[in-house]
Amino acid sequence: xxxxxxxxxxxxxxxxxxxxxxxxxxxxxxxxxxxxxxxxxxxxxxxxxxxxxxxxxxxxxxxxxxxxxxxxxxxxxxxxxxxxxxxxxxxxxxxxxxxxxxxxxxxxxxxxxxxxxxxxxxxxxxxxxxxxxxxxxxxxxxxxxxxxxxxxxxxxxxxxxxxxxxxxxxxxxxxxxxxxxxxxxxxxxxxxxxxxxxxxxxxxxxxxxxxxxxxxxxxxxxxxxxxxxxxxxxxxxxxxxxxxxxxxxxxxxxxxxxxxxxxxxxxxxxxxxxxxxxxxxxxxxxxxxxxxxxxxxxxxxxxxxxxxx
Amino acid sequence: xxxxxxxxxxxxxxxxxxxxxxxxxxxxxxxxxxxxxxxxxxxxxxxxxxxxxxxxxxxxxxxxxxxxxxxxxxxxxxxxxxxxxxxxxxxxxxxxxxxxxxxxxxxxxxxxxxxxxxxxxxxxxxxxxxxxxxxxxxxxxxxxxxxxxxxxxxxxxxxxxxxxxxxxxxxxxxxxxxxxxxxxxxxxxxxxxxxxxxxxxxxxxxxxxxxxxxxxxxxxxxxxxxxxxxxxxxxxxxxxxxxxxxxxxxxxxxxxxxxxxxxxxxxxxxxxxxxxxxxxxxxxxxxxxxxxxxxxxxxxxxxxxxxxxxxxxxxxxxxxxxxxxxxxxxxxxxxxxxxxxxxxxxxxxxxxxxxxxxxxxxxxxxxxxxxxxxxxxxxxxxxxxxxxxxxxxxxxxxxxxxxxxxxxxxxx
Numbered sequence: 001x002x003x004x005x006x007x008x009x010x011x012x013x014x015x016x017x018x019x020x021x022x023x024x025x026x027x028x029x030x031x032x033x034x035x036x037x038x039x040x041x042x043x044x045x046x047x048x049x050x051x052x053x054x055x056x057x058x059x060x061x062x063x064x065x066x067x068x069x070x071x072x073x074x075x076x077x078x079x080x081x082x083x084x085x086x087x088x089x090x091x092x093x094x095x096x097x098x099x100x101x102x103x104x105x106x107x108x109x110x111x112x113x114x115x116x117x118x119x120x121x122x123x124x125x126x127x128x129x130x131x132x133x134x135x136x137x138x139x140x141x142x143x144x145x146x147x148x149x150x151x152x153x154x155x156x157x158x159x160x161x162x163x164x165x166x167x168x169x170x171x172x173x174x175x176x177x178x179x180x181x182x183x184x185x186x187x188x189x190x191x192x193x194x195x196x197x198x199x200x201x202x203x204x205x206x207x208x209x210x211x212x213x214x215x216x217x218x219x220x221x222x223x224x225x226x227x228x229x230x231x232x233x234x235x236x237x238x239x240x241x242x243x244x245x246x247x248x249x250x251x252x253x254x255x256x257x258x259x260x261x262x263x264x265x266x267x268x269x270x271x272x273x274x275x276x277x278x279x280x281x282x283x284x285x286x287x288x289x290x291x292x293x294x295x296x297x298x299x300x301x302x303x304x305x306x307x308x309x
Numbered sequence: 310x311x312x313x314x315x316x317x318x319x320x321x322x323x324x325x326x327x328x329x330x331x332x333x334x335x336x337x338x339x340x341x342x343x344x345x346x347x348x349x350x351x352x353x354x355x356x357x358x359x360x361x362x363x364x365x366x367x368x369x370x371x372x373x374x375x376x377x378x379x380x381x382x383x384x385x386x387x388x389x390x391x392x393x394x395x396x397x398x399x400x401x402x403x404x405x406x407x408x409x410x411x412x413x414x415x416x417x418x419x420x421x422x423x424x425x426x427x428x429x430x431x432x433x434x435x436x437x438x439x440x441x442x443x444x445x446x447x448x449x450x451x452x453x454x455x456x457x458x459x460x461x462x463x464x465x466x467x468x469x470x471x472x473x474x475x476x477x478x479x480x481x482x483x484x485x486x487x488x489x490x491x492x493x494x495x496x497x498x499x500x501x502x503x504x505x506x507x508x509x510x511x512x513x514x515x516x517x518x519x520x521x522x523x524x525x526x527x528x529x530x531x532x533x534x535x536x537x538x539x540x541x542x543x544x545x546x547x548x549x550x551x552x553x554x555x556x557x558x559x560x561x562x563x564x565x566x567x568x569x570x571x572x573x574x575x576x577x578x579x580x581x582x583x584x585x586x587x588x589x590x591x592x593x594x595x596x597x598x599x600x601x602x603x604x605x606x607x608x609x610x611x612x613x614x615x616x617x618x619x620x621x622x623x624x625x626x627x628x629x630x631x632x633x634x635x636x637x638x639x640x641x642x643x644x645x646x647x648x649x650x651x652x653x654x655x656x657x658x659x660x661x662x663x664x665x666x667x668x669x670x671x672x673x674x675x676x677x678x679x680x681x682x683x684x685x686x687x688x689x690x691x692x693x694x695x696x697x698x699x700x701x702x703x704x705x706x707x708x709x710x711x712x713x714x715x716x717x718x719x720x721x
Contacts, residue, residue, distance in 0.1 A: 228565065234532065
């Protein structure tokens with residue numbers, strides 16, 4: 001393996017990681033943009049997404065890495081896995097907003113944020129008690145197709161992850177930019193008071209943000225499972241923290257920023273593991289975050305909001 | 310639905326009944342508590358149950374046979390894993406140690422499973438003079454006189470083992486790689502835990518001494534999901550073998566991802582990768598070919614252990630593994646020690662039991678002769694090597710069927 005091949009391979013690794021971080025970061029950023037709330041339950045909504053996706057695939061009779069599907073059955077199974085994971089997680093997101101957070105809207109202080117931390121632990125423990133704490137063998141029906149680019153290896157799995165992540169992000173961008181509800185979301189993000197005065201149903205907008213963010217976390221859970229062939233009750237914390245960092249790095253509240261932040265962190269993780277050592281990965285990621293925030297306090301693509309008070 | 314009043318009545322009833330039971334037990338026999346501290350939940354949970362059941366069966370048999378007249382053993386399970394850690398948590402282990410020390414009814418203990426837990430527990434147990442016998446924690450520091458200040462500040466050895474240590478497990482595996490597998494170049498990883506780092510350090514030192522070229526050393530974050538960057542780096546260095554010192558939490562992910570990135574590299578670990586969690590979590594084909602060691606003689610296929618294996622199967626519907634037997638033997642040591650103290654007519658206190666454990670001689674245990682040196686280590690140290698080879702005729706998550714014994718690792 002030449003050093004160019006090696007760099008290419010690490011870029012492939014980094015982009016796959018980045019795709020996952022981006023999808024997760026979008027959930028943080030959507031909710032923050034609309035509700036100015038950091039939703040810590042997001043960590044474990046993602047984990048639940050991975051578990052639901054796993055159970056769905058197992059429902060189709062897939063066990064471990066032994067069943068390989070092709071053609072229509074493969075597409076159908078994957079679609080079903082994504083659909084169920086996204087709907088269940090979206091539902092959980094809406095439930096969290098409607099039942100727990102709406103009564104707290106307007107309450108000053110960290111009550112809402114603490115609530116999301118509580119929800120995070122509830123989700124964690126429910127899964128812990130029902131499914132157990134061991135590492136689960138996530139079914140992987142993808143055929144082992146591999147392309148060699150020089151000395152680097154590109155797998156079908158990675159291409160699929162990029163394509164799905166890009167499609168989801170493109171869909172989200174279209175939704176936010178061009179649909180009526182999307183415009184209402186942007187309006188609410190800019191100024192909820194004014195938006196309400198103009199007839200925007202803010203409740204509906206907030207709920208949509210939670211639904212979309214959580215559904216993306218569900219999709220990310222499925223992608224995580226397909227990529228690592230693994231689901232485990234504690235996967236939410238490490239991935240969630242990196243994704244949250246990605247959202248802040250890109251400029252929290254900013255949709256393209258979250259995507260960029262995710263990819264940047266994924267690439268840093270891969271390349272620093274190669275050159276410096278994985279023991280230093282977190283130091284580098286968070287060190288970089290601090291540096292960026294010193295130079296650009298609103299993140300790479302964020303704009304400082306005018307003082308709303 | 311139960312009304313509040315009837316609920317209160319039921320509760321009072323239950324309390325009354327349990328008090329009566331307690332009285333009965335007291336009138337007949339003095340209850341001796343033995344704590345067993347393992348990582349019953351989390352990544353190593355299934356293993357913990359399999360190990361702990363060795364003690365369950367030992368004390369059940371001792372109580373049934375009235376092994377010590379006038380005394381009933383009560384085995385109390387303490388879990389040192391927490392949900393936030395996802396595996397053993399040293400802070401929880403310390404709390405468990407304090408729980409045992411503060412209750413005079415505990416005269417001895419078994420465990421812990423993990424060296425990281427042991428390091429947190431040992432100083433507390435030393436202050437309380439409560440002897441503990443570990444069936445599986447192999448970090449050498451715990452019994453090394455160099456660290457006596459730290460792990461036995463009160464002076465006497467309280468940390469006993471029915472296993473050998475990583476001071477043998479790592480280096481002996483290095484010898485096995487050099488002699489039997491003819492490995493010339495190696496990459497070493499650890500999982501940043503006390504056990505993993507110690508094991509990898511000991512392995513690495515001996516590997517280099519034996520002329521195996523060290524191509525690199527790195528550390529895995531057990532909570533991270535992705536090890537492909539480091540595995541890609543390893544692939545580019547092209548070592549003949551990879552040694553991983555660590556437990557299942559990182560091991561499962563490492564095995565999965567290593568199978569895809571570096572399928573042709575020889576992979577080996579210590580007893581941390583001898584676990585049902587690896588078979589379940591990573592599964593075949595990813596785990597095929599991994600080498601693992603156990604810091605005890607391999608006896609489950611020994612005719613001496615066959616009877617035990619059958620009794621164990623009848624009770625728990627699964628087969629014991631080697632650390633079940635080290636745990637059973639640890640329990641035998643405790644029973645033997647209590648018996649000695651009781652026979653001498655002295656009160657059965659933890660001080661007396663500790664001194665008795667130090668002197669115990671089991672010439673004919675399933676593990677061979679058991680005797681401790683003044684540091685609590687076994688006098689007789691053996692490291693067994695296993696390789697995972699798929700046996701489709703047996704359950705794929707049964708370590709006793711899927712780990713094939715390939716021999717004893719040559720001693721340093």
